[in-house]
Amino acid sequence: MLKDITIGQYIPGDTPIHNLDPRIKIIITFAFIAALFFINKFFGYLFVVAFMIMAVGLSKIPVRYIFKGLKPLLVIILLTVALNIFMTEGEVIYTIWKLRITKEGLIQAAFMALRLIFLITGASLLTLTTSPISLTDGIEKLLNPLRSIGVPAHELAMMMTIALRFIPTLLEETDKIMKAQMARGADFETGNIISRARAMVPLLVPLFISAFRRADELALAMEARCYRGGENRTRMKQLSIEFRDYMALIITIVFFLAILWSRYFVK
Amino acid sequence: MPIKVENLVHIYSKDTVFQHVALDDVSFTIEDGEFIGLIGHTGSGKSTLIQHLNGLLKPTSGKIYIDDVDINSKDVELKFIRQKVGLVFQYPEHQLFEETVYKDVAFGPTNLKLSDGEIKDRVKNSLELVGLNYEEIKDKSPFDLSGGQKRRVAIAGVLAMRPKILILDEPTAGLDPRGRDEILNEIKSLHKKEKITIILVSHRMEDIARLVDRILVLNKGKIQFFDTPSRIFKEAETLESIGLGIPQVSDLIRQLRKRGFPIEDCISVEEAKNAIINVLRGKKNA
Ligand SMILES: Nc1ncnc2c1ncn2[C@@H]1O[C@H](COP(=O)(O)OP(=O)(O)OP(=O)(O)O)[C@@H](O)[C@H]1O
Ligand SMILES: [Mg+2]
Numbered sequence: 001m002l003k004d005i006t007i008g009q010y011i012p013g014d015t016p017i018h019n020l021d022p023r024i025k026i027i028i029t030f031a032f033i034a035a036l037f038f039i040n041k042f043f044g045y046l047f048v049v050a051f052m053i054m055a056v057g058l059s060k061i062p063v064r065y066i067f068k069g070l071k072p073l074l075v076i077i078l079l080t081v082a083l084n085i086f087m088t089e090g091e092v093i094y095t096i097w098k099l100r101i102t103k104e105g106l107i108q109a110a111f112m113a114l115r116l117i118f119l120i121t122g123a124s125l126l127t128l129t130t131s132p133i134s135l136t137d138g139i140e141k142l143l144n145p146l147r148s149i150g151v152p153a154h155e156l157a158m159m160m161t162i163a164l165r166f167i168p169t170l171l172e173e174t175d176k177i178m179k180a181q182m183a184r185g186a187d188f189e190t191g192n193i194i195s196r197a198r199a200m201v202p203l204l205v206p207l208f209i210s211a212f213r214r215a216d217e218l219a220l221a222m223e224a225r226c227y228r229g230g231e232n233r234t235r236m237k238q239l240s241i242e243f244r245d246y247m248a249l250i251i252t253i254v255f256f257l258a259i260l261w262s263r264y265f266v267k
Numbered sequence: 268m269p270i271k272v273e274n275l276v277h278i279y280s281k282d283t284v285f286q287h288v289a290l291d292d293v294s295f296t297i298e299d300g301e302f303i304g305l306i307g308h309t310g311s312g313k314s315t316l317i318q319h320l321n322g323l324l325k326p327t328s329g330k331i332y333i334d335d336v337d338i339n340s341k342d343v344e345l346k347f348i349r350q351k352v353g354l355v356f357q358y359p360e361h362q363l364f365e366e367t368v369y370k371d372v373a374f375g376p377t378n379l380k381l382s383d384g385e386i387k388d389r390v391k392n393s394l395e396l397v398g399l400n401y402e403e404i405k406d407k408s409p410f411d412l413s414g415g416q417k418r419r420v421a422i423a424g425v426l427a428m429r430p431k432i433l434i435l436d437e438p439t440a441g442l443d444p445r446g447r448d449e450i451l452n453e454i455k456s457l458h459k460k461e462k463i464t465i466i467l468v469s470h471r472m473e474d475i476a477r478l479v480d481r482i483l484v485l486n487k488g489k490i491q492f493f494d495t496p497s498r499i500f501k502e503a504e505t506l507e508s509i510g511l512g513i514p515q516v517s518d519l520i521r522q523l524r525k526r527g528f529p530i531e532d533c534i535s536v537e538e539a540k541n542a543i544i545n546v547l548r549g550k551k552n553a
Contacts, residue, residue, distance in 0.1 A: 011284055062284075179323045180362040183354040184424060185346060185378030202374065205364035209410075 010131050016244055017059035017129045022138030024245045028252045029126045035259045036115050036122075044262040048118050051255050052125075059129050069124035070117065077116050084109035132164035134237075141239060154230025162218070170211065177206045270297040270320060270432065270464070275329035277315055277488075289315040291488040293329070297466070302458050304475035304496075305468045307485030308510035313468045314357065316485065317434045320466075321345075321352035333432070350379060353430030357437045359421035360414065368394070368412075368420050369405040375428040393423040396460075398453050415446040422450075426457075433457075434466040439474060451478060473514045476500075477535040484511070497532045 012018075017025075032051070039045060056066060070077070090104030127135070140157030147153050178188060181202045188199050277290040289312045297303055307313050318324040319331055322338050322345045331338050338348050356362065365371035369390055376386040391401045397419040404412075409420055422438065435454065439447040455478050458465050469475050475482065476496045484491040484499065486509040492499050499506070500517045512518070516539045517532065523543075524530055530546050533539040 176356065177362055179318065180354075180356045180359065181374075182323065183321060183349055183356070184362075184375040184428060185349060186374075187346070187378070202362075202364045206362050210361055 009128065011061055011065065011128050012131070013060055013129065015058055015060050015129075016248075017055060017125075019244065020248055021239055021241055021245045022130055022134040023141050023239065024241065024248055025126055025130055026135075026138050026142060028248060029122060031252050031256055032122045033119055035256050036118055038259050038263050039111075039115070040263050041266065042111075043266070044259055045114055045118075047255055047258045047262065052118065052121065054251075055125060059125065061125070061128050065128060066121050066124055069120055073116070073120055077113055080112050080116060081109045084112050133161060136161040136164070137235070137237075137239060152230075154233070158230075166211075166214070169214070170207070173210055174203065174207055177203055177210075269299060269332075269334065271332040271335075272296075272319075273330045273332075275316075275319060275331065276327045277312075277319065277324060278327045279315075281327060289488055290319075293485075293488070293490055295483060295490060295493055297464060299464060300462050301464055301481065302455075302479045303464075303466045304479035304482040305466055305485065306470060306472065306475065306482055306511060309470060311485040312488040313470075313485055314436055317354060317436060317466065317468060320432070320434060321349050321354050323354070350428055351430060352432045352434065353425040353428050355422050355425045355433070355435045355438060357440060358418075359425070359438075360409075360417035362424075363409040363417060363421060366408060367406050368409050371409050371420060372424045372427050375424055379428070389427045389429065390423075393426040394420070396426055396453070396457055397423045398449065399423070415442055415449070418442070418450070419453075430463065432464040432466070434468070436468045437470070438467070439469070439471075447474065454478070470511070472506075472512055476514045476517070484509075496534050500532060500534070 020028075032048075036048065039048070056063065085101055085105045085108075086099050088102050088105035088108050090102035092100045093103050093106075094101040130138075136157045139160065140153050143151055143153035143156065178186075182188070186199060186202055188196070188203070191199065273294050275290055275293040276288070279285070279287045279289055293312075293316065305313050305316070315324065319326060320333070325339060333348060333352060336343060336348075338345070363371050365374065372390045372393055373386050376389050381389070390405070394401045394404065399416065399419055404416070404420075409417060412420065418438070422435070425433070438454065439450055442450065451474060454465065454467065457463075467475055467479065479496065481494060482496055482499050483493045484506070491505070491509060492502060500513045500521075503513045503518065503521065506513055513521075514534065516536050517534055520530055520533050520539055520542075528546065530542050533542055
């Protein structure tokens, strides 16, 4: 029943995209998202589509996984589209009841929808092709220069790693406890809000207890292995920038320049 | 209350890259009042199978009948099935949540909307069935008990539903040898006293061989054997090849017989002792 949640789901693989250095992948993703905000003509999206097709194709991730990430955000996208269609001033082309649809509104809505869709799919591609561990590794390395101004890069990354690591465990645990209580006649699905909230008690109490137990055990296990925070820590897997990372960067720069060109130099 | 399973298939995360066939065309029938051992290597699908028997998991394909009722048909109330089929999960003590033992055991009967008197009777009776002293324990917090006691309280919580079929998933996992024997003996006497059908999941032959009527051996989601213990132990080689052994006594008897000792199969130490003594006496007399 909880299997549909795919936060940060990672699909293992051995493709050029999977094997990119996580730092590079994070930077590219941010560049991609930034580029989306520079687009001011529909034809700019041609570059985006080309870029995405190339990235998804290389990553060998089934396309429906990419679109699955859109599902939970569908409401937000639809809301944005509706707001834009009806709220933009301009040349009226149709009137339903008191709502006016304008030409500018339609264009604006299509623009926003495309931007959101590409934003989400681009970000999903990052998490689909990067294991949580290397993702946090990448973030830690990128934040490292900020250590001198007091950003606890290692601690932040460690917290993220642990949180990501425990999402599936907690989901599994929830599923298990839910089933165990259902076997004793608990009912989580029917009734009004108050009785449903009360029905959560037999689920939440054991869940919290087990979360604390796990946190305790994990802390103990880390201390037993002499974990003392980030000071002078080395890694088993050193990140290193390879030829393919430079290639990816160059392609991204070209993509970015193309978007800028479409914005400023094309009439 | 016979259990009939027909061509049960269960596939986890079907149609994704994580697809995994956990049960593959499983069919069997369990009669009323039988005591069944369900055994298999880790990951063989035991927990998956038992969760189908009270409708917690839905089959990918296949049918499950309890008392000739197809439990996955639309017009069957699952609550009703779950009351008939009690399921004790692995590490059941992790599901305890109430302030007192009494309230926790009463959780099931309360959900059934029984009268207070009936609930009290059931709680008392269930706690005694698992060998706990009702007066002593009823007002304690379940979190202040020892591991073995917690587990008993959790099992009592399921017994209080008065199931006709009781399924226990590795009830002895993580207990010391004495705690293990105590729990197993209580389950055995429960079977005798209440005449209910019991399915006991384990991956230790030793634990279940002497208790059960028949053993169902699962291997990689398929049924390997479903027969009486003594007949299954004749297949020692196959059992070993799928990561299970036979009890040490049974192995000893086999070894003895291989070397020409005229002795029958045994499944308990006591039985084996008597058989060996008989053979030795017989030899002397002859
Ligand atoms: N929720 C799930 N999602 C995906 N796969 C699962 C899930 N639960 C179990 N599996 C897989 O199905 C197979 C059977 O699991 P199951 O829990 O039934 O085994 P088991 O025989 O009970 O093992 P154990 O003795 O370790 O308890 C395993 O390979 C497991 O990885
Ligand atoms: Mg199991």
